[in-house]
Amino acid sequence: MGEVDPAFIQDPEHRPRLVVIEAEGIPLIDLSPAISTSEKLAREIGGACSEWGFFQVINHGVPLECRQKLESAARKFFGQDVEEKRKVRRNETSVLGYFDAENTKNVRDWKEVFDVAVQEPTVVPVSTDPADDRVVEWFNRWPLYPSELREACEEYSREVEKLAHKMLELIALSLGLAANSLNVYFKDHQTTFMRLNHYPPCPSPTLALGVGRHKDGGALTVLAQDEVGGLEVRKKSDGEWIRVKPTPGAFIINVGDIVQVWSNDKYESVEHRVMVNSEKERFSIAFFLNPAHYTVVKPLDELIDENNAPKFKSYNWGKFMTHRKDSAFTKQNVENIQTHHFRMQE
Ligand SMILES: O=C(O)CCC(=O)C(=O)O
Ligand SMILES: [Fe+2]
Numbered sequence: 001m002g003e004v005d006p007a008f009i010q011d012p013e014h015r016p017r018l019v020v021i022e023a024e025g026i027p028l029i030d031l032s033p034a035i036s037t038s039e040k041l042a043r044e045i046g047g048a049c050s051e052w053g054f055f056q057v058i059n060h061g062v063p064l065e066c067r068q069k070l071e072s073a074a075r076k077f078f079g080q081d082v083e084e085k086r087k088v089r090r091n092e093t094s095v096l097g098y099f100d101a102e103n104t105k106n107v108r109d110w111k112e113v114f115d116v117a118v119q120e121p122t123v124v125p126v127s128t129d130p131a132d133d134r135v136v137e138w139f140n141r142w143p144l145y146p147s148e149l150r151e152a153c154e155e156y157s158r159e160v161e162k163l164a165h166k167m168l169e170l171i172a173l174s175l176g177l178a179a180n181s182l183n184v185y186f187k188d189h190q191t192t193f194m195r196l197n198h199y200p201p202c203p204s205p206t207l208a209l210g211v212g213r214h215k216d217g218g219a220l221t222v223l224a225q226d227e228v229g230g231l232e233v234r235k236k237s238d239g240e241w242i243r244v245k246p247t248p249g250a251f252i253i254n255v256g257d258i259v260q261v262w263s264n265d266k267y268e269s270v271e272h273r274v275m276v277n278s279e280k281e282r283f284s285i286a287f288f289l290n291p292a293h294y295t296v297v298k299p300l301d302e303l304i305d306e307n308n309a310p311k312f313k314s315y316n317w318g319k320f321m322t323h324r325k326d327s328a329f330t331k332q333n334v335e336n337i338q339t340h341h342f343r344m345q346e
Contacts, residue, residue, distance in 0.1 A: 004203060007107070008110055008207070010107055010212065011107075014212065016206060016232070016241070020232075025051075026052055026055060026056065027044065027051075028247065029041070029057050030059050031057050031058070031166070035059070041170050042171075042173035045167070049263075050266055052233070053268045053270030054253070054255075055252075055253055055254075056244070056250040056251065056252050056253070060251055062156075062160055062162075062163055066155050067156065070153060070155075070156040073148050073152040074149075074196045074283055076149075077143060077146060077149055077196070078112060080145065087143065088141040088142070090115065094141065095138060096117055096140050096141055098113070099113050099115065102328050103327065103328055104211055104212035104214050107212050111197055111198060111210050111274070112198050113195050113196060113197050115194070115196075116194045117138050117192075118161065118190065118194060119189065121137035121138055122137070122193070123137055123138075124136060124293045124321060125322050128323050130316070135318075157287065160194075160222050160251075161289075163251065164192075164287060165183055168183055171220075175262075182219075182262070185291035185295055186219075186290075190290060190291060191290040191318070192288060192289050193290070194288070195288070197210075197283065197285070198281065198282075199230065200276075201278055205275060205276045205277050205278050209273050210230060213234070214271065217257045217258070217324055217339065218288045218290040219291060220255055221252075221253070221286055221288050221289070222253055222286075223253075223287070224252075224284060225252065225283075228282040231243070231252070232244070232275060234271040234273075236270060254272070255267045255268065255270070256269050258290075261297050261298065261339060262297070263300070264299035264303050264310060264312070269339070290317070292318075293316075293317060294318060296315070296317075297314060297316075297317050311343060312339070
């Protein structure tokens with residue numbers, strides 16, 4: 001990627017500082033059934049979701065070999081020449097595959113990614129126009145090298161999907177709902193996708209970011225980061241950026257905007273970003289659990305009563321996702337769509 005092009009440079013107020021504050025408080029939750037009952041886990045996870053919006057899990061049931069196989073395939077893929085990678089580059093009609101020019105909030109991210117849909121084909125709206133009900137099908141694109149990438153992605157996604165559903169059940173329980181009440185939104189036509197991230201070393205780590213500050217728009221994210229570190233979370237209590245310390249073998253779980261809306265603000269989707277460094281490259285794998293495109297997202301009826309009025313208007317997930325995809329692809333002159341645009345006026 002060479003020297004820092006102005007497209008990557010963050011506005012001064014969003015530039016990272018080199019002094020890193022390591023997170024002390026981000027909860028580390030042991031999912032082992034020998035340690036906790038579902039009720040106890042639900043309480044712990046509910047607390048982590050309302051206090052932090054972020055937590056890490058261990059003894060999560062995803063086999064280590066499965067993660068290592070994908071990590072090693074991702075390294076091989078990103079290690080190729082850019083011409084090779086661009087053979088599976090995403091374009092206006094096929095948004096899955098390789099991409100090296102993503103914007104977050106209209107600033108280029110110092111990264112390259114490889115996106116894989118979990119359900120094939122993934123069905124999404126053609127356009128952001130609310131009156132246009134046409135849909136389009138997304139198919140995965142697989143590179144020739146490494147040949148094991150496809151199988152590694154498919155195995156990993158099957159395992160991590162189970163973990164994501166377990167988290168969803170614990171979140172439902174923690175909200176006082178039946179354990180299986182949220183899984184149904186992901187049963188048919190989910191728009192879940194996985195993203196392999198590669199952050200090359202950056203000559204100016206105080207000017208650019210690997211991923212600019214953002215919230216994840218979906219239901220929840222399961223993230224595997226390597227040992228390099230760089231993920232920072234904006235602490236709810238004082239707005240300070242703190243580093244999520246890599247914990248070997250753990251997964252990071254974060255609440256997305258949909259869970260925030262469903263819970264009517266009980267749980268918060270928290271802003272985060274990725275710092276790059278001048279020496280080491282960094283890899284991560286994000287699994288974004290997203291519902292079917294036709295899902296109408298709104299505070300859950302079971303949680304609404306005279307003391308808890310809905311804080312959000314309902315919105316269509318597919319249209320929201322399509323807006324986001326457009327703004328990540330091309331630089332725009334206005335702020336891209338955000339869930340807070342659906343917040344009710346106080
Ligand atoms: O690489 C990471 O640690 C986080 C990436 C992320 O936040 C995202 O892709 O939404
Ligand atoms: Fe994110």
